[in-house]
Structure formats: C-alpha cells, structure tokens
Amino acid sequence: MESKYYTKNVPVFKIAKGVRSMVDKLVVLYFAIGISLLSFSQNQQKIDSLLKDFSSQKTTIDKVKTLQNLVEAYKYYDLNKTEYYAHKSLKLSKTTTDTLSIAGSLYQLGSLKKSMSYLDSSEYYFNNALKLWKLTDDKKWLASCYIGLSDVYRLEGDYDKSIAAINQSIVLSKSIKDTFSEALALGNLSSIYRNKGNYTLAYTNIIKSQKLFEDIEGKTLYKADTYKSIGEIEYHRENYFEAIKNYKIALGVYKKENDYNFQGLTLNRIANAYISLKQYESAKTYATEALNLAIDKNFENVISSSEFLLGEINYETKNYKTADFLLNEALIKYRSSKNINSIYTALLVLGKTATKTKNYNAAKTYFNEGLLIADTINAPRESQEFYYYLSILNLEEKDYQNAHNNLKRYSIIKDSLSKVNNARDIAELKTIYETEKKEKEIALKAAEIEVLKQKEAIAKNRQILLGIIIFSIVLLASALFYGLRQKMKRNKVEREKLDASLQFKEKELTTHALHLAHKNEVLLDLKSQLKELKSGTDNSRSFQKVINAINLDINNDNNWEQFRTYFEDVHKDFNSKVKRTFPEVTSNDLRLMSLLKMNLSSKEIANILNISSEGVKKARYRLRKKLSLSTEESLQELIIEL
Numbered sequence: 001m002e003s004k005y006y007t008k009n010v011p012v013f014k015i016a017k018g019v020r021s022m023v024d025k026l027v028v029l030y031f032a033i034g035i036s037l038l039s040f041s042q043n044q045q046k047i048d049s050l051l052k053d054f055s056s057q058k059t060t061i062d063k064v065k066t067l068q069n070l071v072e073a074y075k076y077y078d079l080n081k082t083e084y085y086a087h088k089s090l091k092l093s094k095t096t097t098d099t100l101s102i103a104g105s106l107y108q109l110g111s112l113k114k115s116m117s118y119l120d121s122s123e124y125y126f127n128n129a130l131k132l133w134k135l136t137d138d139k140k141w142l143a144s145c146y147i148g149l150s151d152v153y154r155l156e157g158d159y160d161k162s163i164a165a166i167n168q169s170i171v172l173s174k175s176i177k178d179t180f181s182e183a184l185a186l187g188n189l190s191s192i193y194r195n196k197g198n199y200t201l202a203y204t205n206i207i208k209s210q211k212l213f214e215d216i217e218g219k220t221l222y223k224a225d226t227y228k229s230i231g232e233i234e235y236h237r238e239n240y241f242e243a244i245k246n247y248k249i250a251l252g253v254y255k256k257e258n259d260y261n262f263q264g265l266t267l268n269r270i271a272n273a274y275i276s277l278k279q280y281e282s283a284k285t286y287a288t289e290a291l292n293l294a295i296d297k298n299f300e301n302v303i304s305s306s307e308f309l310l311g312e313i314n315y316e317t318k319n320y321k322t323a324d325f326l327l328n329e330a331l332i333k334y335r336s337s338k339n340i341n342s343i344y345t346a347l348l349v350l351g352k353t354a355t356k357t358k359n360y361n362a363a364k365t366y367f368n369e370g371l372l373i374a375d376t377i378n379a380p381r382e383s384q385e386f387y388y389y390l391s392i393l394n395l396e397e398k399d400y401q402n403a404h405n406n407l408k409r410y411s412i413i414k415d416s417l418s419k420v421n422n423a424r425d426i427a428e429l430k431t432i433y434e435t436e437k438k439e440k441e442i443a444l445k446a447a448e449i450e451v452l453k454q455k456e457a458i459a460k461n462r463q464i465l466l467g468i469i470i471f472s473i474v475l476l477a478s479a480l481f482y483g484l485r486q487k488m489k490r491n492k493v494e495r496e497k498l499d500a501s502l503q504f505k506e507k508e509l510t511t512h513a514l515h516l517a518h519k520n521e522v523l524l525d526l527k528s529q530l531k532e533l534k535s536g537t538d539n540s541r542s543f544q545k546v547i548n549a550i551n552l553d554i555n556n557d558n559n560w561e562q563f564r565t566y567f568e569d570v571h572k573d574f575n576s577k578v579k580r581t582f583p584e585v586t587s588n589d590l591r592l593m594s595l596l597k598m599n600l601s602s603k604e605i606a607n608i609l610n611i612s613s614e615g616v617k618k619a620r621y622r623l624r625k626k627l628s629l630s631t632e633e634s635l636q637e638l639i640i641e642l
Contacts, residue, residue, distance in 0.1 A: 061101060067089035078297065083109075110148050113125060116300055140181065150163075153165060159195065162188075180219065183209045232269065244270055250266050264299055267286045267293070268305045291303060311326030374386060383413055584626055592609070596639045602617070
C-alpha cells in the first residue's frame, strides 16, 4: 500500500521498497490514530455549544468572543476551520470600536499563520495586534505578542530582533508577575540560543522555563513543549538517544491531549534523530506516520518537514533521484513560507545529494546559497556544516586549495562553538537542576512525613474514642436487639392470630355467600311450587301471603348487611376504593362487584341477587360500560386486582 500522498506521476513512485513495506505495516497505526479521534467528540460538544451560543447572542462583542473561543477549540484539530473562524472573528470585531476584541482576533491570526509557517502574514498580524495593545497598555497581552513575534523572527533567522522581542516579553511578564508568560518567553529564548549554536544558554533557559511550569497547575501541553525543546538541544549535541527519550515524553502528552500539529512535528523530530543514528527503518516509520497525520489534518508545515526527512532518508540509503525530488518539493514550500532555518537545512542535504551524483555545479549553488544565509543570520552551527561539505566537494573536484581553506574555516567555527558549549557546563546545569528537583522532592516528603505523624497521632486518639463509641454502640445494639427480638416474637404471635382470624372470616364469608345462594335457591323453588298450587285452588290469598313472606326473606337487606360486614373484614377498603375509583357505581353494582371479587359462578350470583342468569349477563354488561372497559379487557381481572 502506498501513502495517499504519493499520487503524482513522478519518480517518487520508485521510493525505496522499505518505505512501501513500512507503509503497509503502518495501516494498523493509522487505524489507532483514527480511534484516538473519538476523543474529539468531547471537544465537539464544546464546539456545538459555542455555535449554539453564537446563533442566540445579541451583541457583536459577545459574538466575537464566541468566535475567538471557536478558534481556540479548533486550533489543535482542524487548521482550515481555525482559519475560517479567525478571519470571521477579525471581520466582525472590526465592525466594533472595541480595541481589545480586534487585537485579540489579530493575535489569533498571527499565531495561526506562524503554526502554518506563513511567516510574513504572521508578522503582519502580530505587529498590528501589538500596536493596539500598546494603546491599551495591556502588559499581559503585550508580553504574549512579543513572544509570538520573537518566534517569527527566529524562524526567519533574525536572531537579534528575536532576542530583543523576547527580552521585552520577559520584562513585561516579570512586571506583572505573570509566571506563565515568563516561562513561555524563556522557552523561546532557549530556542533562539539553540539555533545560534549556544547550547549552554539554550539549556540554561529551558531549565528555567521548566522550573516555572512545574509550579503552574495544568498547562500540560506547555510542560510537554519543554521536553521537546530539551530533545532538540540534545539532538544538536549529538546525544541522540537522550533526544529521543525527551521527544517521546512530549509525544505521549501531545497524543493524550490530541494536539495533532505538535504530534506531527515531534514524530518528525524523532525520525530526524533516528536518521543520525543510521536507523533508517525507524526513521521512515516516524516520518511516514507524521506525513499521513499531516495530510489528514492539512498541516502544510508538517507535510514539508516530513517530505524533507523522507528525502534525507533516501539520500542516506543512496536513492539519490528520489531524494532530490522530495528535497526540492520541501524546499519550494520552505521558500514559500520564508522559514530560513528549514531553507538552509534543505539546501545542505540537496548539496550533499548533488555531490553524490557528481552534479558539482548544482552542489556549489546549494552550498553557497546556504552559506550566505547562515552567515547573514549569524548561524555558526550551520556555517560550519556548509564549509565542511564544501571541502568534500572541493576534494571530489580535486580542488585541494579550496578544500583546505574550507576545512580550515570549518575547524575555526567548530572550535569557537566548543568554547561556548562546554559539555561540563551543561552537565553541571543538568546536575544543579536535578539536585534542586531532588531537594524539593525531599522537602515535600519531609513535610508529608510530618503531616503523616500528626495524622497518626490523631488517628490513635480517634481509635481510642472509636473503641469507646463502638463498645457503647454494641451495648446499646444488644439491648435494642433483645427488645426488638421480644417485639418480633409478640408481633409473630399477633400476626398468627390475625392470620387465623382472617382465614376464619374468609371461611365465614364463603359459607355465608353459599348459604345465601342455597337459601335463595330453596326459597325460589318453594315459591315456584306455591304458585302452581295457587293456580289450582280457591285459597289464593293465603298462598300469596306465603309467597310475599318468601320474597321478603329473599330481599332481606339484613342478610346483605351481614354479608357486607364479613366481606369488609376479609377485603379491607374494597368498597371505598371502588367508590373512589369509579364514583358512578351504584350499590347494586357494588354488590355484583363484591360477588365477582369472591370469584363466584354466574349461577351462584343469580341466586344471591334473585335474578336470572341472563340478568347477571346484562348487569355485567352495564357494569363494563360504567367502568369504560374495552372488549379485550377482563371485568373479572380488574375487580380481583382492586
């Protein structure tokens, strides 16, 4: 599988087989990167909330603030959207008279353009923001703006202006006791001295920066930046394993925090260190991972540096044609962004590549241009490299005089750099820093031990008090348990009595209901026989008198009252619950529902109510209508559940 970047119809298709096989292996890595994007969903929730706020906000100032927050939310994930909202914020802020809003939007665009390596644009926006903040005398933002400008000047190779700007930032930060801005400024100062080849001062300032960041809560990404800076210093000191160790500490944080831009930059730094160790497969792995991440996120600065590194790997593995193509692609982008540091680095490797392919005129052009840039910006570290490789080129051409002169220049610069980069001094700085760190840790541990002793004494007193409390609680609990147990025994006896009483009442109720049904059945039968006898005799009045007496007994409410008493004892609050739930129910309906509750048959109900089986059906039908039951719902189940 080929990286999606390599799609042009150019010789890059002939890139070393190792790169292709390595890209195949990295499919799993790309999948892992895709999984890490899931964490973007949390940030997406914040973005959605900001967009919702923006649509409902009334004032322009509030809208500008929301757009600026959107820029911050997107800056590690999507540069296109970051740029879109940054320009929108600036355009909207200019419709107001709020200087701070306009300056804030200009500053954000300056930072964005710097991260994209558009240094001219970055300098323009930073300078305009600086003018506005000078009007407001906002020292905090002035300090931040000077930091941004200093970094632009450093990347452009103007180290004097860079140092002047960063010193102004440090003075402003100290005047308002802004430790965070001071730590950032010291980190930038370290980078300037690193570019100038003064690793002692570079180390001095990055350690100061790291100390300040250690005392600031949060700021995880900025702390990671200090490890990345130490890695770069160690790289230039040729301590490549130490460099990789620090790079990987920083990379772990960038991955955890989803800072994709710095992930890509740090992956390339690791690749660079592996090139110096001649571990080219490892270098390809990291450079290609950075390239694919940068393409996915559209980070042009990372794409060009990855492209450059892959070109350098091809140079080292003697694939000079591919190397020349990739290096020239990178150089075009470096020239476009005016990133001086990157330009002369690309020129150096292009000159080395041209030397290997015996294209000596091209090699001289590359070396001389690079040497001119390095001398102009006073970068002795780079100058010495150009003189060294020029001497090799001179030897190839058998130009021994120039070879000697250039080698001599190389030696002079190397010796001067050695004086300012005393390894012992740097080792001492590291030792002092580590010692101070250990002393701080020891002091913290001593304080922790003292606190632990106090806690231990308090804990002992608490244990004694707790023992007394527990003993008292146990005694009280025992007494309560005994009382509770006795109460439970009494309750059990009472419950057994109640259960026995309830069972008895249920039997009484059932017996009484059946007795009513049987009595009414007998009386009805007797009434029927009397009617037959009455029709066949003259003494009809006497028969009617007996029939009336039977009717009176059948409809005797005392029987029902006795039944209701039994029923209420067994089925507590049934009648009152029915009336609350269905207020339209009549007393006759209630009688029917009571009999249905007892699950009696239709015949038994008919006998008790002194109606026919058909009458029971009609009564059930009318009751269903009153209760608003559908044909699918069961009347019997509803009443039983009440």
